[in-house]
Amino acid sequence: MNPTLDLLLSRRSALTRDITAPGPDPDQLETILTIGARVPDHGKLTPWRFVVVEGEAMQQLGEVLQQAYDKAAPEPEPRRREAEGRRFADVPVVxxxxxxxxxxxxxxxxxxxxSAGAVCQNMLIAAKALGYAAQWTSDWLSYDRNVLEALGLGEDEQVAGVISIGTTAEALEERxxxxxxxIVTYWSGARA
Ligand SMILES: Cc1cc2nc3c(=O)[nH]c(=O)nc-3n(C[C@H](O)[C@H](O)[C@H](O)COP(=O)(O)O)c2cc1C
Known part of the structure; x- marks a missing residue:
């Protein structure tokens, strides 16, 4: 069949906790970002931008998540705090x-x-085309003001998606x- 259709018909999300190295190299990451920016955009407003976290910054992201969790949780649980610190620890690129x-x-x-949603989907497809696993998530951190501020988001900005990219040990099962x-109806005109 057509390779693009094959890719779209077989695309599956990984689970972020299963995504580890290797991840995209700098050229591949640039390709993913470029394809992300190539989405329908009414009025050409570019109503989105991308914050990339990789390498040593991933450790700092973990610290940001722990601090935000501490502030948000009435009674922070040590195990959950530890898990938040490690949420993206093994993910090569977020x-x-x-x-x-x-x-x-x-x-x-x-x-x-x-349009921002289309960016997320384009990135997932580009990652798969390059042979990587990926997942689009949100979770509490996407709505936590302390996390958003640490990432440099303004009051008029929201996280549309957290795209984690890398490799999984196991093949992804279909769901x-x-x-x-x-879900499909064929409309055949208004009834009287
Ligand atoms: C806006 C948005 C937010 C999502 N947030 C999460 C999330 O926080 N955690 C999660 O496990 N899946 C989340 N998902 C679902 C996964 O991205 C994915 O769709 C799911 O794992 C099913 O895999 P599939 O892409 O193969 O259908 C989200 C999806 C969307 C569109």
Whole structure:
């Protein structure tokens, strides 16, 4: 079959906790970022930007998550705190896809958010095409003001997706997908 269709028909997410090295090299990462930026964008507003975390910065991200967890949890649990510190510890590259609010007279925020979602999906596809596993997550950290500030996000910015990229030891198993019969209707005109 067509290789693009093969890729799209077989794409699966890994679990972030299973993603380890190797990850994309600098050229491959640039390709992933470039493909991420090549999405439909009504009005060409570029209502998104990317924050990349890799290498030694991953350790600092773990510290940020621990500190934010301590502040957010009424009674922080040591094991959970440890897990937050290690959440991305083995992931080679994490890309925070940031949705930016670009005030516009004609183009609503909703469409700008949709465009940021398309960025996340494009990155997943690019990662798979390069032979890597990836997952799009959010979780509490995407909504925690302390984490967002540490990553340099402004008040008008949100995390659309946390894209973790690397390699998994095990092949990814398929999961059930919705039956088209349950989600597709063919509209045949308004009824009287
Ligand atoms: C906006 C968004 C946020 C998500 N956040 C999480 C998350 O925090 N944790 C998680 O396990 N999966 C999350 N997912 C789901 C995974 O990305 C993925 O869809 C799921 O593991 C199923 O795998 P699949 O891509 O093969 O269907 C999220 C998906 C989307 C679209």
């Amino acid at each position: 890309i925070f896809v940031v949705s930016r609010d670009v005030p516009h007279i004609k183009i609503p925020r909703w469409e700008q958010i949709l 059930p997908r919705p039956a088209l019969a349950d």
